[in-house]
Amino acid sequence: MTLTPEMLTEEFHRRFGQRPEGIWAAPGRVNVIGEHTDYNDGFVLPFAIDRATLVAASVREDSTVRVSSTFSDGDVVVAELDGLAAGDVEGWAAYPVGVLWALREAGHPVRGMDLLIDSQVPVGAGLSSSAAIECAVAVAANELFAVGLAGPDLALIGQRAENEMVGAPTGLMDQSASLLGKKGHAVFLDCRSRETELVPLPLQDEGLALLVIDTRVSHAHATGGYAARRRACEVGADVMGVPALRDLSEADLEEASGLLDDETFRRVRHVVTENTRVQEAVELLRAEGPRAIAPLLDSSHVSMRDDFEISCPELDLAVDSSRGAGALGARMTGGGFGGSAIALTQIEDIERVGAAVLEAFAEAGFTEPVIFAVSPADGAARFS
Structure with missing residues (x-):
């Protein structure tokens, strides 16, 4: 469920016995x-x-982290920061605890916290619900402990949490977008220099919408497919004698x-193109x-489907059926x-495109997808 800030405050009080600091x-x-x-x-x-993740937060005087969420049936996960090591926390709680x-680990004076998380970002939909959790906790801790880090540095904190505590070998893109985004713009990120630039993306002004088609086929970055692609890229760079692709x-x-062997070559070709x-x-x-x-x-979709081989029948059908119904481009x-x-x-085609995708999924016997439009929004900040 998605709560209003007032409801989240009351739920925080019910679970932790006090009101959050923000x-x-x-x-x-x-x-x-x-x-x-990336x-x-x-x-x-x-x-x-x-669509955002909210975190209600309060600082503790000890090193205990208590974290709960509106999607965890009221359970409270407890972790001790003192003596905590990479990989010690499992499940979804590894994301918020990993940030602290x-x-x-970076030398900042962080103590324990009580955290209650509520999210409008679908889990497993490829919309980076994990980074949204990390970044919400990061900006909360940054303010409450007066850490003083800027957005790019907080992105590195979130990436380290995901790489080392969660064990997912992801890059820096998700955290950078969540922290540095601006309404009406995309974030152009050079992942080597970590330099960012806002690029105008005036969808509504141009009569356009970006439809998200959540296939509801869950994925997990910590599983083997993602890691295998990353290893292939490292092998390709090594054979070609360059630091990175x-x-x-x-x-x-x-x-x-x-x-290169055919498979590794195709992985390399996708990244280069x-x-x-x-x-x-x-x-x-x-x-x-x-x-x-x-x-x-x-x-881009053809390259991911054929060279990087990370698509699936549901994703291919979402792309093909939306294009067949008049979408200008899809991936x-x-x-x-x-x-x-x-x-x-085009905004006037949203209903027709959505209906065509739903019909195609029903005919294929796939789980009904969730379809919604998104707009470029501002990045992480204090909500109340």
């Missing part, structure tokens, strides 16, 4: 384009969405095809607007193996 919010994200490029030192173009652990251009692909697509998308958004990037969405988004697709659609 409520902080952090959005999920949609990646316009740039999949699996951990290859490449480029990504996400935006913060208008990472802040401590970011350092290869499309002109290098002919040489790579002769040095996807980096090009991100840069082209940024140029097109600046020069022509969002309608112009539609063909890049289509080619899967997120880490893959399930989650969501996005479809760039």
Whole structure:
């Protein structure tokens, strides 16, 4: 369930016996384009969405963290920061506790906290519900403990929590989008330099919407498929003699095809061509607007489906049926193996595209997807 701030405050009092010191919010994200490029030192173009995670928080005088959520049946997970090591916390609580652990590991004076989390970001949909939790907790702790970190540094804290406490080898994109997003804009992130730039993404002004098609096929980044793709990228970079695949251009692909086995070559080709697509998308958004990037969405999906092999029948059907019903461009988004697709659609076509996708899923015998529009929103901040 999704609670109002007043309801969240009352629920916090019921579970922890006191009122919270405040409520902080952090959005999920949609990646316009740039999949699996982040951990290859490449480029990504996400935006913060208008669906967020809220965390009600209070500081404790000891090192105990008590964390609960509206999706955990009232259970309270308890962890001790003193002596805590990477991997000690399991399940969803590893995300919020991991942030406090990472802040401590970085030398910041963080004590225990009581945390109650409520989220509008669908879990397992490829919209980075995990980073939304991390970033909401990060901005709360940053303020309550007067840590003084800026958004890019808090993104690194969230990434460390996910890499080391959760054990998911993700890059920096999700946290950067959640923390640095701005209404009406996408965040162009260079994952090597960590430099960011806001790029106009005026969807509504152009009569457009971005539909999210949540296939409800769950995925988990900590499972083998994601890690195997990352290892293949590292092997490809090593064989090609570069620090990361970011350092290869499309002109290098002919040489790579002769040095790498077919599977590793296709993994490399996806990352190299996807980096090009991100840069082209940024140029097109600046020069022509969002309608112009539609063909890049289509080619990105083909690359992920055929070269990186991270799609699934439900994602392919979401893309194909939305395009068949008039969407301008579509692709899967997120880490893959399930989650969501996005479809760039004219506002007047939203109902027709949505109905076509629902009909296609019903005919295929798939679970009914959840379809909704998202807009670029502001990043994490104090909510109340």
